[in-house]
Amino acid sequence: MQAEEIATNEERKTKTRLNKLQKRLRREVGQAIEAYNMIEDGDKVMVCLSGGKDSYAMLDILLNLQRSAPISFELVAVNLDQKQPGFPEHILPEYLEALGVPHHIVERDTYSIVKEVVPEGKTTCGLCSRLRRGTLYGFADEIGANKIALGHHRDDILETFFLNMFYGGKLKAMPPKLVSDDGKNMVIRPLAFAREKDIAEYAELKTFPIIPCNLCGSQENLQRQVIKEMLQSWDRQHPGRIETMFRSLQHVVPSHLADTELFDFKRLALGFAHGIDPSLGESRLSEPQAIDILSL
Known part of the structure; x- marks a missing residue:
């Protein structure tokens, strides 16, 4: 009986923690959407689902908001199958079908292109992201989606800011909302106000079927990883610094x-x-x- 009581208490704590995280993420996503007018009545939003924790959480929170939002908008989940060896192709379709979410799996062998073009040992992320972005932009036009939702969060935005400053000589970050260079696509980042550690815990509690990236996820010593570790160190030593830095991006003189x-x-x-x-x-x-x- 004692073991059962302990198990019940743990389940109760887990449920409470999950509810708190969901409310926090829901509030932060709602605030980002309102602040940047990300989603409007009648929008068709293409939610880019990679199989990682961020995009799973984004879709989950957007579906939650969709049910109670005062406006009507459509969500379509899209995954780009880049033909990486060993990629479990069945996981995302099965997950989305179980949710009843309209979805598409776009098959493009960008993996072979990246491996052919990028020398062994060099970072593949740059070329991979450009190929992925071009494919997704084109597909959004095919299905009539006027918004493209990406799962970048607050930490991604800050990391990009420091990457551009340290290595690119620019004060530039990931905007929560932007129009592509050709003017044909609008990208939104609903998780712009959300912390990565909250998303990671939420994904674990929700037991999302995470699919690791075999192409770039195992690369070490990436510049972004160095920046990430720097920010995490600051966060541990100076709680609240991450929030202050992000606020500074919104108040420029x-x-x-x-x-x-x-x-x-x-x-x-x-x-x-x-x-x-x-x-x-x-x-x-x-x-x-x-x-x-x-x-x-």
Whole structure:
């Protein structure tokens, strides 16, 4: 009897924790959708499902929101089968069919292309992501989806910010919402406000059928992994720093940076508020209004 009581208590704790995580993720996804107007009435959203924890959680929360949202929108799950050796092709179709979610499996042998083009030992992520993105963009157009939902979260956005700063010389991150270069596709990231550790725990409690990436998941010493470890170290040593850093991406002051394309430093003059002479007309960015760097 004692063992049964212990088991019951553990189940109760697990259920409570799952409910708390679901409410938190649901709230954060809802806030991101509202803040960036990600989903509107009548949208057809193509939810890109990789088989990883992030995309599973994204689909789960979007389905949850869809049932109670004051607007009507359609969700279509899409997986890109890149023909990686040993990829368990049955898992995602069976999972989606059990959920009753409309879905498509797109088969493209990008694996062979990446392995042929990228030298042994070099990072495959760049080429792989470009091929994957191009395929998904094209398929969204085929099925009439006007939004493409990707499972990147807050940690991904911060990692990308530091990657661009350390290795690319740019203050640039992953925007929660963007339009592709050709103007034909709109990408949204509903998990933009969610922490990776919450998503990981949620995925474990929900027992999502995770499919590992055999192409790039085993590569060590990737630049992104170095950045990830740096951020995790900061998070352990200074709780709350991750949240503060992310807030800073949403509150940018161009006049206190050095980009002449964002702020008209040449027109600064003494005797005027913020150095801008109103008689000369509006500056390209008449600061000190903060702008959202995630939208750049």
